[in-house]
Each structure stands twice: as structure tokens, then as C-alpha cells.
Amino acid sequence: MPEVIVEMRHITKRFPGIVANDDVSLEIRKGEIFAVLGENGAGKSTLVSMLFGMYEPDEGEIFIRGRKERINSPRYATSLSIGMVHQHFRLVSNYTIAENIILGLEPTKKFLGMFPCVDIKKANRDIAELSERYGLKVNPEDVIENVNVATRQRVEILKMLYREAEILIFDEPTAVLTPQEIDSFLHILKNLQAHGKTIILITHKLREIKAVADRCAIMNRGKLISILDVPTTSTDEMARLMVGREVSFTTEKSPAHFGDVVLSVDNISVKSVTGYEAVRGVTFEIHAGEVFAVAGVSGNGQNELADSIAGLLKTSHGTITLNGHDITRASVRERIQAGVAYIPEDRHNVGLVLDFPLRDNFPLRRYYSPKFSRRGIINEAEFDGYGRTLEERYDIRSSQGGATITRSMSGGNQQKAIIAREVDMQTPLIIFMQPTRGLDAGAVMNIHRQIVAERDRGAAVLLISLDLDEIIDCADTIAVIYNGSINKIAPAESLTVDDIGLYMMGVGRTA
Amino acid sequence: MRKFFLSCFAIVISLLFGALILWLMGKDPVAAYMNLLQGSGLMHKVKYAGRQSMFTDFMSFIDAMTPMIFASLSVAVALRGGFFNIGVAGQMMAAGFAAHMLAGVIPSRVLVVVAGLIAGAVVGALIGWLRYKFNVNEVVSSIMLNSILMYLITFYINTFYVNPVSRQSKPITDAARLTLSGFRWEGLKVDIALAFPVAIITALFLNWFLERTTYGYEIKATGLSPNAAYYAGMNVNRTALMTMTLSGALAGLAGVSYFCGYLASIQPGTTPAMGFDAIAVSLLGGNNPLGCVLASFLITIISKGSVYMSSRQNIEPEIASLITAFILTFAACSAILDRRRRK
Ligand SMILES: Nc1ncnc2c1ncn2[C@@H]1O[C@H](COP(=O)(O)OP(=O)(O)OP(=O)(O)O)[C@@H](O)[C@H]1O
Ligand SMILES: [Mg+2]
Numbered sequence: 091m092p093e094v095i096v097e098m099r100h101i102t103k104r105f106p107g108i109v110a111n112d113d114v115s116l117e118i119r120k121g122e123i124f125a126v127l128g129e130n131g132a133g134k135s136t137l138v139s140m141l142f143g144m145y146e147p148d149e150g151e152i153f154i155r156g157r158k159e160r161i162n163s164p165r166y167a168t169s170l171s172i173g174m175v176h177q178h179f180r181l182v183s184n185y186t187i188a189e190n191i192i193l194g195l196e197p198t199k200k201f202l203g204m205f206p207c208v209d210i211k212k213a214n215r216d217i218a219e220l221s222e223r224y225g226l227k228v229n230p231e232d233v234i235e236n237v238n239v240a241t242r243q244r245v246e247i248l249k250m251l252y253r254e255a256e257i258l259i260f261d262e263p264t265a266v267l268t269p270q271e272i273d274s275f276l277h278i279l280k281n282l283q284a285h286g287k288t289i290i291l292i293t294h295k296l297r298e299i300k301a302v303a304d305r306c307a308i309m310n311r312g313k314l315i316s317i318l319d320v321p322t323t324s325t326d327e328m329a330r331l332m333v334g335r336e337v338s339f340t341t342e343k344s345p346a347h348f349g350d351v352v353l354s355v356d357n358i359s360v361k362s363v364t365g366y367e368a369v370r371g372v373t374f375e376i377h378a379g380e381v382f383a384v385a386g387v388s389g390n391g392q393n394e395l396a397d398s399i400a401g402l403l404k405t406s407h408g409t410i411t412l413n414g415h416d417i418t419r420a421s422v423r424e425r426i427q428a429g430v431a432y433i434p435e436d437r438h439n440v441g442l443v444l445d446f447p448l449r450d451n452f453p454l455r456r457y458y459s460p461k462f463s464r465r466g467i468i469n470e471a472e473f474d475g476y477g478r479t480l481e482e483r484y485d486i487r488s489s490q491g492g493a494t495i496t497r498s499m500s501g502g503n504q505q506k507a508i509i510a511r512e513v514d515m516q517t518p519l520i521i522f523m524q525p526t527r528g529l530d531a532g533a534v535m536n537i538h539r540q541i542v543a544e545r546d547r548g549a550a551v552l553l554i555s556l557d558l559d560e561i562i563d564c565a566d567t568i569a570v571i572y573n574g575s576i577n578k579i580a581p582a583e584s585l586t587v588d589d590i591g592l593y594m595m596g597v598g599r600t601a
Numbered sequence: 602m603r604k605f606f607l608s609c610f611a612i613v614i615s616l617l618f619g620a621l622i623l624w625l626m627g628k629d630p631v632a633a634y635m636n637l638l639q640g641s642g643l644m645h646k647v648k649y650a651g652r653q654s655m656f657t658d659f660m661s662f663i664d665a666m667t668p669m670i671f672a673s674l675s676v677a678v679a680l681r682g683g684f685f686n687i688g689v690a691g692q693m694m695a696a697g698f699a700a701h702m703l704a705g706v707i708p709s710r711v712l713v714v715v716a717g718l719i720a721g722a723v724v725g726a727l728i729g730w731l732r733y734k735f736n737v738n739e740v741v742s743s744i745m746l747n748s749i750l751m752y753l754i755t756f757y758i759n760t761f762y763v764n765p766v767s768r769q770s771k772p773i774t775d776a777a778r779l780t781l782s783g784f785r786w787e788g789l790k791v792d793i794a795l796a797f798p799v800a801i802i803t804a805l806f807l808n809w810f811l812e813r814t815t816y817g818y819e820i821k822a823t824g825l826s827p828n829a830a831y832y833a834g835m836n837v838n839r840t841a842l843m844t845m846t847l848s849g850a851l852a853g854l855a856g857v858s859y860f861c862g863y864l865a866s867i868q869p870g871t872t873p874a875m876g877f878d879a880i881a882v883s884l885l886g887g888n889n890p891l892g893c894v895l896a897s898f899l900i901t902i903i904s905k906g907s908v909y910m911s912s913r914q915n916i917e918p919e920i921a922s923l924i925t926a927f928i929l930t931f932a933a934c935s936a937i938l939d940r941r942r943r944k
Contacts, residue, residue: 402832443825443826
């Protein structure tokens with residue numbers, strides 16, 4: 091029996107109105123990859139945050155290497171050689187990779203024998219050596235804002251390793267990565283394990299757990315349901331335990347019935363905020379009753395495309411037509427009124443006002459309409475009532491209902507709130523941008539069903555996603571975007587996953 | 602509720618600090634703090650001069666508190682809309698000056714108020730406009746404007762409008778002054794702040810405006826997350842401009858109730874300290890209009906009562922500013938801590 095490195099005994103953590111962790115006891119063995127699985131809001135982040143000293147448990151005890159510890163700060167956790175990569179990276183964007191890694195632990199040398207100064211050469215050497223040893227390719231001299239997400243993640247990992255962490259915690263590390271990047275990330279995990287590190291991994295993707303984890307804890311509504319040996323358990327079994335009932339993970343989809351053209355995008359070009367031409371001469375049409383999915387590797391103009399149709403970015407060229415009306419120059423509000431619903435990618439900074447109570451976020455794009463206000467005066471009762479209706483209809487869970495500050499809700503429930511708001515507008519066009527990022531398998535299912543239901547009610551659906559499985563599950567028509575242009579448009583059934591993958595890499599440009 | 606606790610915490614800690622300093626100076630902190638209350642007309646003094654009583658003290662306390670309410674409301678509205686209006690002092694001076702000029706021609710209280718409102722609003726709007734048009738940070742532009750306005754007004758007063766004896770601007774005529782100074786009542790001489798009811802009504806109105814109107818909703822959304830506000834189809838620039846105009850107008854009311862009410866003339870060469878104290882007051886009041894009224898009450902006790910305290914205890918009145926500064930620091934810290942915890 092391998093040595094137990096982390097032990098949590100009867101941990102309970104409460105937040106106002108909710109028990110985020112309810113009497114959780116578990117042991118993590120040295121050198122294993124320990125996965126934590128559970129629906130959105132099950133309390134996974136809260137549980138591991140306590141190991142990293144971000145919260146303290148209300149009840150229960152934590153033992154690290156057999157010693158009882160009171161972990162009251164990340165600093166103390168670091169001294170116990172515990173490291174954590176948060177879902178939102180915490181790097182200084184105008185520092186180099188090396189500077190970020192050594193921040194707070196700078197190796198110093200004496201300049202002219204007396205003035206202490208940072209020995210950046212030594213830092214670069216140390217980091218190069220570390221990244222060599224663990225197979226984490228980075229160039230220590232690159233500036234963070236110039237490198238992609240996967241690299242930033244490697245920097246976060248190096249940062250932990252530089253602090254000599256032995257217990258590495260990852261909170262939804264793959265949510266931001268493309269399929270290829272996920273594969274290499276899983277490889278990195280295996281490699282870290284081979285070097286004797288203990289890894290705690292939170293993820294919603296059963297496939298990843300199956301691929302790397304040794305054991306998996308399943309949580310549901312704050313309680314630990316069970317701990318499974320991954321090699322001997324099927325993914326279906328895991329999913330069933332997680333949701334607490336039998337589930338099927340296929341989206342049932344009747345054949346599509348296309349109606350008239352709803353959205354027509356004609357040869358549009360869009361400059362990104364930095365002035366770079368991100369979308370170049372894109373043309374397509376979406377019919378009523380069609381799910382039009384755009385596949386592509388992250389950063390190929392998807393964001394700008396969605397923003398320009400929703401009116402958040404100006405097009406520099408071309409026209410956008412909705413139900414026969416030219417909306418190319420229309421403002422955001424005019425487009426909302428014309429019937430463009432939009433679930434944006436950045437749910438924290440764009441989709442929600444995080445410091446509003448949940449209730450105030452539902453009418454965000456319609457507060458001025460007669461339903462919610464009259465002559466500038468808000469209809470308080472309608473704000474409340476509408477909030478309750480949506481929370482119920484779309485199963486949005488929060489600790490204090492409409493009064494919950496949106497920021498304190500779990501990521502999945504925040505996303506559900508945005509989708510509820512947009513879907514409930516019942517518009518002719520609805521844009522889903524990365525709708526299921528960071529959501530649990532059950533929630534993903536629900537959203538896919540909603541996408542199909544929107545189609546079936548006759549809406550034109552534009553689905554933009556990095557997740558190929560999602561695209562295959564929902565799409566009637568698939569377009570592949572590469573370097574700002576549409577590389578291929580074809581009916582979904584005529585393309586295989588491999589085809590799409592190739593088009594995503596820019597193959598067949600001339601076609 | 603939480604905010605309320607944090608504010609109380611900030612006050613208690615600051616008072617303890619102040620007490621510690623008083624004690625180190627060899628004074629009796631309890632007596633000193635009682636002097637603050639006595640000076641504000643909230644506790645009986647041992648003896649009163651002719652035609653004065655606890656009531657007259659209290660009425661002049663109200664007179665001092667009135668501009669503070671407006672000034673803190675100005676800061677609060679701006680903060681809710683995402684602006685740090687550090688230029689309240691300059692806006693107050695502009696308003697006071699405009700009102701003085703106008704009252705010199707037509708002595709009317711209504712005109713004084715209107716002039717103040719407009720002058721403040723114009724300066725506020727300018728700051729808002731500079732930010733959205735040229736992306737000039739409002740902190741920078743308001744500090745610059747504070748100096749520019751202060752020197753312009755100083756120059757004008759010293760050149761054309763000075764009272765050679767007091768070295769201040771010529772006093773405003775009683776017919777236009779917003780405080781009935783030395784009003785005879787039951788053998789007492791009372792200062793009646795005519796603007797006080799206006800201040801209370803304004804606070805109530807703003808509370809309603811922020812919580813119950815679409816404009817308030819827009820201001821809050823824009824202040825908390827401009828990106829989300831834009832996504833919501835709001836006109837972010839117009840909202841920013843509206844916020845700063847409103848904030849400036851409130852500072853204007855503070856200006857007239859200060860320079861044409863609590864005081865009767867403008868002191869050239871300085872900006873009113875109230876412009877900065879108002880930031881502490883607003884933070885202490887949780888940037889909530891009703892909270893601002895409560896916090897103004899507390900801070901005015903300290904600033905107003907300090908005169909009496911310093912004469913009784915023989916301490917420099919600056920100790921009061923020191924305590925206010927502590928409160929500002931703690932209130933700001935707790936606001937940040939609160940945000941962290943909820944991260
Ligand atoms: N700081 C907080 N204040 C109040 N409630 C909180 C706070 N943090 C989390 N919660 C609540 O505790 C519950 C568990 O949240 P947690 O973030 O641990 O969920 P999770 O399992 O990580 O979900 P997800 O998969 O969506 O990230 C949620 O209902 C959430 O609203
Ligand atoms: Mg989480």
C-alpha cells in the first residue's frame with residue numbers, strides 16, 4: 091500500500107445558504123493521479139481550494155504527510171510543497187515567462203559585490219533545465235502576452251515546479267485547450283507522475299479521467315459519493331454516479347427541416363481590437379431550423395466573427411442581413427431588437443455583470459422593454475418573478491436564489507444563467523459561442539438538447555466551438571474556419587472527424 | 602449588512618487609533634471625544650455663551666453637515682458608475698464662484714442653487730467627456746481641473762472681488778445665502794441650513810434613482826463591467842457622461858451650500874478639504890446614498906466638534922483630520938478586502 095500523502099477527514103465547508111462540502115473524507119496516495127468529478131456546483135473547487143489555503147474548512151481536519159496542518163494561506167500551502175493551477179491563470183502579462191516563474195523567489199546575486207539584484211541569467215538557466223526535465227517546452231524570455239493559452243498553462247506548471255511542489259492541483263486545466271493541446275497536456279501529467287509527483291485533477295471530461303487518472307472521487311451536491319478505481323470502472327458508470335441517475339449521452343436529433351434564410355453573411359471582413367484583420371471575406375447563410383456550426387482551432391477569428399454578427403465589433407467590409415434586413419450598421423441594441431441572441435465566450439467580463447445579484451442579470455439585454463420597465467422605472471416585481479421563472483425552468487442553482495451575487499456562483503450555473511437569458515428571448519437567430527466550456531457532462535447534454543430544441547422551434551443557430559465532439563453532436567451544416575476565412579462548408583453527414591481536423595489545420599485551402 | 606459591519610469596524614479602529622494618539626500626548630481621550638459631541642450640539646456643554654445653547658450648536662452642526670452630504674453623494678454616484686471623482690473640491694469651487702457672481706447681480710436663492718448645479722455639472726461633464734473622447738483618466742483630469750479652477754478663481758477674486766479686510770471674496774448678500782445666519786428664535790441666535798431638507802430629499806431620490814430606474818441600472822452596470830454593459834446594448838459613453846454630469850451637479854450643490862450657505866464667501870488660494878473628506882464619507886457609507894447621510898453625520902461630528910475639542914483640551918484641531926484620514930484608510934482597505942473575499 092503506497093503512502094498516503096493527503097488526508098482529509100470529515101471536511102465541511104459552508105457558504106451563506108449552501109453547504110459546499112458536506113462531511114467529505116478522503117485519502118490521496120503519493121504518486122497517484124487523483125481525479126475529482128462532479129456536476130457544476132458540486133463543490134470540487136471549494137474542496138481543493140482548502141488544500142491550497144484559499145479557504146479554511148468549517149469542520150474537519152487536513153493531514154499532509156501524516157501531520158495535521160492548518161493551511162491558512164497559499165503561502166503556507168506552498169511551504170508544504172502544494173501547488174495549484176487555477177482555472178483563470180494568474181500571470182503578469184507584460185513580464186517574461188522567466189520573470190513570472192521566479193516572481194517572489196528571485197535568485198539574487200551581488201552586483202559589484204554589494205548590491206543585491208536579480209540574477210535573471212541564473213533564473214533562465216534554472217527554468218530551461220526544469221522545462222527540459224519535465225518536457226514542458228517554453229522559451230523563458232518570451233513575454234506572457236505574446237504566448238498562447240497552452241504555453242501559459244505550462245508556465246503555471248513550471249511555476250509550481252520551481253517552488254518544488256510535490257502535490258500539484260489542477261482545476262479544470264483542459265477547459266481552455268484545443269483537442270491537440272489536451273493530448274499533450276495529458277502527456278505532461280503522465281510525465282509529472284513518472285517523476286513522483288502527486289496530482290489532483292478536476293475535470294468534467296470522462297475521457298481524460300479514463301486516460302490518465304488512477305482513482306476518481308465523485309461528488310454530488312457537496313457530498314462525496316464514492317471513490318472509484320478508474321481502470322476497472324466504465325465511463326458510463328462514472329457518469330451515472332456523478333449525476334445520480336441513469337443518463338444517456340447522445341443528443342437525439344430528428345432530421346432538420348430548413349426554412350427560409352434567416353442570416354446571410356456576405357463577404358465580411360472584421361478587424362480585431364488590436365487592428366489585425368481577424369475575419370477575411372467570410373460568406374455563409376443560415377436557414378431557419380438549421381444548426382450551422384463553425385469548427386476551428388482557437389484564435390482563427392471565431393470571436394471576431396461572432397462579435398461582428400452580434401454588433402459588438404464593426405465590420406470593415408461586407409454586409410450582414412437578418413430576415414432580409416441589412417443590419418451591418420445596426421447597433422447592439424438594434425440587433426437585439428431585430429432578434430439576435432448571443433451567448434458570448436467570455437462569460438465573466440462580457441456575458442454577466444458579476445457583481446450584480448443574479449436577478450438583475452436576467453433582464454440585462456431587455457431591461458428597457460415594457461416587460462421590465464415603464465417610462466424609465468424598473469418593474470421590481472417582474473425582475474424578481476422573471477428571475478424565479480428562469481431559475482426554475484433552466485435549473486439554475488445558487489445559494490440564495492435571485493439575491494445571490496453572481497460572482498459567487500459556480501461557473502456552470504453562471505453559464506446556465508446566460509443561456510437561459512438568451513434562449514428565453516426566443517429570437518430568430520441565436521449565436522452560441524463555446525457554450526459548454528467548463529461544464530459537466532450532464533449540463534453539456536442539456537445545452538446540446540437546448541441547441542437542438544432551438545433549431546426545432548425554427549430558429550437559425552450559429553454554434554461556434556473548439557470542441558469537435560460538440561460540433562458533430564449538434565451540427566446540421568459544418569463550416570471550418572482557418573486563419574479568418576471559411577475553409578470548407580458542407581452538410582454535417584458528409585464530413586468525418588478526420589476531414590474536419592485536416593481542414594482545421596488549413597489543409598485544402600484552395601478548394 | 603456586511604458593508605455596514607465593515608464600516609463600523611473602520612470607525613471603531615480609527616477612533617481607537619485617535620484615542621491612542623491623544624493618550625500618548627497626555628490627554629484624556631474620553632474627555633476629548635465627549636468634546637466632539639458637545640461641539641456638535643449632541644451633548645450638553647458645561648456652559649454656553651449668550652444666545653447659545655445645545656440647540657444652536659446642533660443647528661450649526663446641521664449647517665456644516667449639509668454640504669458634506671452633497672459632496673459624498675457626488676463621490677458615491679461617480680463610484681457606482683465607475684468613476685473616481687477626486688475633483689469634487691474643484692467642482693465645489695466652480696459652483697460657489699458662479700453662484701457668487703450671479704448673486705452679486707440678482708440676489709436670489711433659487712438662482713444660486715441653479716447656478717451651482719449648472720457650474721458643477723459642466724465641470725463634471727467635461728471630466729466624463731475627456732475620458733470617453735480622449736481616454737484621459739478621470740483622476741488625472743480632475744486633479745488638473747482642481748488646480749486650474751482654484752487658481753483662476755483665486756486670480757479673479759484677488760483682482761476684482763476681494764474684501765480688503767478679510768482677504769476673502771466679498772460676502773454674499775443675505776437674500777441669496779442658503780443659510781439663515783443668526784436667525785432670532787426664543788432669544789437664541791440660530792443658523793438655519795435651508796439646503797438641509799434638499800440634501801435629505803436628494804439622498805432619498807438618488808437611492809431610488811439607482812435602485813429603481815433604468816438609468817440607475819445602466820450606471821451600475823457600466824460602473825461594474827463596461828464590457829457587459831456594451832454587450833447589453835447600453836450606450837456606455839452616454840452613460841459615463843451622464844454619471845459624471847450628475848456627480849458634478851451634486852458637487853455643485855455641495856459648493857453652493859458650502860460657499861453660499863455654511864460660509865458666506867470664498868477663501869482664495871485653497872480648495873475645500875471637504876472635497877477629499879467626501880471620499881472617506883462615501884466609502885464609509887458603502888457608496889450608498891443613505892449610507893452617505895449616516896457617514897456624513899459621523900464625519901461632521903469629528904470635523905465640526907474638533908474646534909471645541911481643541912479649545913478645551915488645548916490640542917491642535919488637526920487631530921480631527923488625522924482621525925478622518927484613518928477612517929478613509931480603513932474604509933478603503935475594508936472595501937478592498939471585501940472584494941477580495943468575494944473574488
Ligand atoms: N466564495 C463563495 N461564496 C459563496 N458561495 C460560494 C463561494 N464559492 C463557491 N460557492 C458556492 O459553493 C458551491 C460549490 O462551488 P464550487 O465552485 O466548489 O463548485 P464546482 O464543483 O467547482 O463547480 P464548477 O464545475 O461549476 O466549477 C456552489 O453552489 C457555489 O455557488
Ligand atoms: Mg469549479
